[in-house]
Amino acid sequence: MARKHAWDHALEDSIKSISIRPSLTGYISKGIALCGKGHIREARAAFDVASMFTNQDSNTNHFLLLIKAYFHVELGTKALGDARYDEAADHFTIAVTLGVFSSNVIHQTYDDFIVLFGWDLESLVLTTHQKRCQAFFSAGRSDEALEAHNHMMDTIDESAKASCLEWSNEFKERCSALAAQDDRILGAEIPGQDQGGYNAEPNFFHGTHQYSQNSRPRPQQRPGRLKKLRLAMTRTPRSAPPPAPPTTSPPVTTTTSFKAHLRHIFTRPSHNATPPVVDVPFAKGKERNAAAGAPGKDPNIISDEDYERLNTTQQDPNTQLQQQAVAVHVDPGEHGGGKSCICC
Structure with missing residues (x-):
């Protein structure tokens, strides 16, 4: 089946x-x-x-590895038909590196595979190598495609080389043309730049939504682009125009406006005017306080009246003597008269 x-x-x-x-x-x-x-x-x-x-039998192990190689060849062929070239190249590379594409072994097991699965093992080696070269070429990897071609020519026998001679020459020409095209791309100027290597009208966001895998620079292109970017960043900037002299208003206008500002700040509106101060007698004030429910006299606080009364009744003796001496000095009467006097 x-x-x-x-x-x-x-x-x-x-x-x-x-x-x-x-x-x-x-x-x-x-x-x-x-x-x-x-x-x-x-x-x-x-x-x-x-x-x-396999029971560690070498022939059985080789038989199983050959099936795995054919398995990867089929997967690579399907990926190549679906334009998944990198994946196809990986599958073909695995099939080649398994090391089971020996003509002698294939001829020994040819009848068994024909009976079991209908596989064409006679052309398996050459087909796998050619598809591997084509996968690398279609992926734009010309250097690896040439390496795969050289490996194929070193691996296949003379009869296989003679059968694919025309294909080999054509493939090498195509790889050389692709390599030359890559060299022209690497040596070409970056679009949107002048001869000096600087952007005439830099627009860093141009084409952001149209970015694709094909427009991404190759690793060989990046050093040149970085060099041009470094030159653009270190370019001497243009000197800025001298600043315009500051314009000042006349001093009189400034002083007048400042005075007007102060007058506006310290002039209160009529509704915030301070009420006038009215001179009220002390006795009248006490009556008003009592009528308003003010607290009574605190026994722990000495009022001004009590303080003056205490000073009058309890004076210093020295102060009293001085007052008496002054009283004697100012006592009216005739000078002398048999009475003692301070001046005598």
């Missing part, structure tokens, strides 16, 4: 074979059927289980 690409029936047959007796062939058939149905993860699991039945 696998030869007819009837993957559903092939999967059913492999499952029945495994249920009767688990074997290397049963799990390989299951993995290939799952791969044909597009179940890549399950197919890899089936191949891993199949590796447990």
Whole structure:
């Protein structure tokens, strides 16, 4: 059923074979059927289980690795048809680096693979190398494409070289043209710049929404762009025009406006005017306070009246003597007269 690409029936047959007796062939058939149905993860699991039945036999291990290589070739072919060139190149590279594309081994197992799966192993080696070269070329990786071509010519036999001689010459010419185009792109001026390397009208946001993978600079382009950017940033800036002299208003106008401002600040409106001060007698004030419910006299506080009364009744003796002497001095009467006097 696998030869007819009837993957559903092939999967059913492999499952029945495994249920009767688990074997290397049963799990390989299951993995290939799952791969044909597009179940890549399950197919890899089936191949891993199949590796447990090799019994460390070198021929069996080589047989299993050859199937894995063919498995990656099929995946790479599908990716190449879907324009996923980088992914296709990876699959073809894995198939080549497995090291199982030996003509002698393939010829020994050719009949078995024809019977089981209908695979064309005679052209597998050359087809894999050619598709690997094409995947690198389609991805724009001309250097790797030439390396893959050189590796192919060192690996295949003389009969295969003779059969692909025309294709080989044409492919090398295409790779050389692609490499020359890359060199012209690297040596060309960046669009939007003048001959001096500076942006005449810099617009850093131009084309932001139209950015694509094809417009991204290659690694070889970045040093040149960085050099031009560094030159643009270190370019001597234009000198700024001299500042205009400050304009000042006449002093009289400034003084007048300042005085007017002060007059406006210290002039209160009529509704905020301070009430006039009225001279009220002390006795009248006490009556008003009493009528308003003011607190009475505090015994702990000495009023001004009591303080003056205490000073009058309790005077210093020295002060009293001075007052008496002054009284005698100013006592009226005739000078002398038999009485003692201060001046005598």
